Amino acid sequence: MSRDTALVSAEWAEKNIDAPGVVFVEVDEDTSAYDTGHIAGAVKLDWKTDLQDPVRRDFVNKTQFEALLSERGIANDDLVVLYGGNNNWFAAYAYWYFKLYGHREVKLLDGGRKKWELDARPLVTDKVERPRTRYVAQEPDTSIRAFRDDVVAAIGTRNLVDVRSPDEYAGRLLAPAHLPQEQAQRAGHVPTAISVPWSRAANEDGTFKSDDELRKIYADAGLDDSRETIAYCRIGERSSHTWFVLQELLGHRNVKNYDGSWTEYGSLVGVPVALGDEPGEA
Amino acid sequence: MTAPTAAGCAAPDQAAPLPASLDLEKETVITGVVRSDAGETVPGAYVRLLDSTGEFTAEVVTSPAGQFRFFAAPGSWTLRALSRHGNGDTAVTAARGINEVSVTVAA
Numbered sequence: 394m395s396r397d398t399a400l401v402s403a404e405w406a407e408k409n410i411d412a413p414g415v416v417f418v419e420v421d422e423d424t425s426a427y428d429t430g431h432i433a434g435a436v437k438l439d440w441k442t443d444l445q446d447p448v449r450r451d452f453v454n455k456t457q458f459e460a461l462l463s464e465r466g467i468a469n470d471d472l473v474v475l476y477g478g479n480n481n482w483f484a485a486y487a488y489w490y491f492k493l494y495g496h497r498e499v500k501l502l503d504g505g506r507k508k509w510e511l512d513a514r515p516l517v518t519d520k521v522e523r524p525r526t527r528y529v530a531q532e533p534d535t536s537i538r539a540f541r542d543d544v545v546a547a548i549g550t551r552n553l554v555d556v557r558s559p560d561e562y563a564g565r566l567l568a569p570a571h572l573p574q575e576q577a578q579r580a581g582h583v584p585t586a587i588s589v590p591w592s593r594a595a596n597e598d599g600t601f602k603s604d605d606e607l608r609k610i611y612a613d614a615g616l617d618d619s620r621e622t623i624a625y626c627r628i629g630e631r632s633s634h635t636w637f638v639l640q641e642l643l644g645h646r647n648v649k650n651y652d653g654s655w656t657e658y659g660s661l662v663g664v665p666v667a668l669g670d671e672p673g674e675a
Numbered sequence: 676m677t678a679p680t681a682a683g684c685a686a687p688d689q690a691a692p693l694p695a696s697l698d699l700e701k702e703t704v705i706t707g708v709v710r711s712d713a714g715e716t717v718p719g720a721y722v723r724l725l726d727s728t729g730e731f732t733a734e735v736v737t738s739p740a741g742q743f744r745f746f747a748a749p750g751s752w753t754l755r756a757l758s759r760h761g762n763g764d765t766a767v768t769a770a771r772g773i774n775e776v777s778v779t780v781a782a
Contacts (some may be wrong), residue, residue, distance in 0.1 A: 423687070428734075434687060480734065494689035507721055513759055558732045560748065570724050570733035570747045571687070650752065 394606060399641040400503045401474055406513055416467050416523070419441060419506070420444075420477040420487040422630075428507065429518030432476070436465045436523060440483045440630070444490060444663035448467065449648075457532045458494050460529075466523025470498065476502035476509070479630075479657065480592075480599045483516070486633040488641075489650055490573065492653055493538060495531025507599040537636070539623045541657055544583060549675025552622035553586035554614075556635040562588040564668045567659075568627060579657030581666040583625070586674040589614045591631040594638045609637055618645050625651035625658070676759035681707040701781065704773045706744040709737050709756045709763075716741030720758035727751040756780050 403411075409415050409431050421428045427437040429486035438444060443451055443461055451459065467473060473491060477484035484505055491499040495623040502509070509516070539547075547553050560566040564580035582588070593610050594602055601607070616622065622639060624632040629652030651658075658664065667673030693704070705724065709717040722743040724732045727750060735743050743754075748771055752775060754765045761782035767774060 429711060478736070507757075511721070511757060511759060527679075558731065559726065559728070559730050565748055568746075570745045571735045572746055597755070666762065 394641040394644050396601075396642055399500055399637070400601065402498045402503050403508055403512055403514060405567045406432070406474060406509075407475075412431070414469045414471055415474060417474050417476065417502075418465075418467070418484075418487070420475055420483045422479070422483055422604045425433045426478050427520070430518055431521075432509070433515065433517045433519070434521055435476075436467070436521050438465070438487055444487065450589075450657075452490065455494065455533065458490075459528045462528035463526050465519065466526055467528060468526040469529060472498040472500065472514075474500050474502055476505045478506045479596055480507060480634070481505035482591075482630040482634055485637045486630040486652075488638055489633045492573070493533050493535075504598055504600040511598055528594050528624050530590065535562065536647070536651055537640070539651035541627075541651075541653055541661060543649065544623055544625065544651055544653075545656060547621070547623050548583060548665065549585045552616050552620050552634060553583050554616065554622060554624045554632075554639075555582045555586040556591040556624055556626045556632050557582075558592075559588060559670065560592055561588075561655070562590075574575050578656060579666055581656060582673075584665045584667040585674055585675050586625075586667075587614050587616065588670070589616070589635070591626065594635065601638065601642060604642065607643055611643075618643075621647040622650070623649045623651050625654040627655045628652070629654045681711050688738065689735055689742050689744055690740060693744075701771070702747050703747045703769050703771050704744060705747050705752065705767060705769050705771060705776060706742070706753070707754075707776040707778065708776060709743065709758065709778045710741065711760050712779055716755070717758050719779060720756045722735045722778065723755045723757070725753040725755060743768070754778050758782060 417432045419435045420438045424439045475484040561580045570604040624635045626632040636650040639645045709720040718739045720737045723734045724745045756778040761780045762779040765778045767776045
């Protein structure tokens with residue numbers, strides 16, 4: 394995988410808004426942004442109500458994913474271009490998901506909604522209706538998904554990358570600073586995890602840094618690219634952004650996203666937790 | 676019914692009142708307004724909270740009245756705003772409770 398296969402620029406997107414076989418999909422946690430203006434023809438996916446199981450803590454299964462994409466009018470042979478707010482966090486999460494269920498052609502819009510808005514490119518409020526499809530998903534590819542036991546087993550043996558902010562990593566904050574801090578789980582990080590905040594991979598307009606810059610960031614942080622890597626954050630969407638960088642832009646193999654992330658790990662009984670700015674011991 | 680799982684990470688409505696459950700004895704709230712150099716409030720600006728080393732911590736989009744809000748910790752922070760009217764920075768030393776700051780953007 395590389396930048397050419399995984400990303401499109403805002404210029405490309407604007408030229409291909411009406412291209413046949415291209416479906417733009419806005420993914421947000423709060424879809425009110427979509428309702429106030431979206432890329433022409435884009436359908437929306439709500440991270441919480443569309444992509445998460447309504448009862449269990451898990452994401453939608455294969456059957457639910459097929460029903461969702463069929464209802465939104467996305468076909469197996471469509472090129473899906475994902476974008477969203479929050480520097481594409483939820484769009485990257487959805488990208489990971491489309492890959493997990495074996496969608497053939499999916500790309501991320503570089504810079505997402507922020508770059509599009511700062512460029513003053515057009516947004517519309519028209520209602521988007523696409524004819525229903527019969528989407529068929531593949532069995533989930535769990536080679537890109539880590540579960541809690543994988544994370545515990547990776548301590549001291551594989552690359553663990555904590556992509557939260559330095560204060561969350563050290564245990565000084567429990568959530569990103571735009572959210573209230575009351576939480577049930579313990580603060581800190583998985584011992585031996587290195588700290589590489591997701592934001593280091595992005596420019597301030599939300600676009601990804603160049604491949605050379607990205608390679609240097611992870612090399613300087615001590616990521617051994619000959620080993621398997623698990624990325625995590627708080628709920629798995631910021632780490633999807635880093636998963637995307639490592640596997641889809643830089644072409645690393647064996648990168649998993651731990652979607653349970655700190656809200657699961659920090660609530661587990663009996664697992665080791667490290668505090669402070671250093672990775673800590675296995 | 677919404678799932679009883681982890682609340683998401685997306686930025687909440689910046690114009691909403693502070694939740695009643697919020698404990699201002701514990702929380703460090705950094706809040707304010709983004710203005711243009713002509714003094715007009717700037718809605719839809721992207722405001723980034725950078726820590727004392729310049730590392731990104733959080734980002735929100737300003738409300739229709741140009742407001743933003745962060746839940747941080749006591750210490751030194753930088754607010755950086757990006758908008759179609761230009762960008763701007765403001766340094767803030769925050770204490771527990773509510774810290775009011777404004778950020779001016781200019782091309």
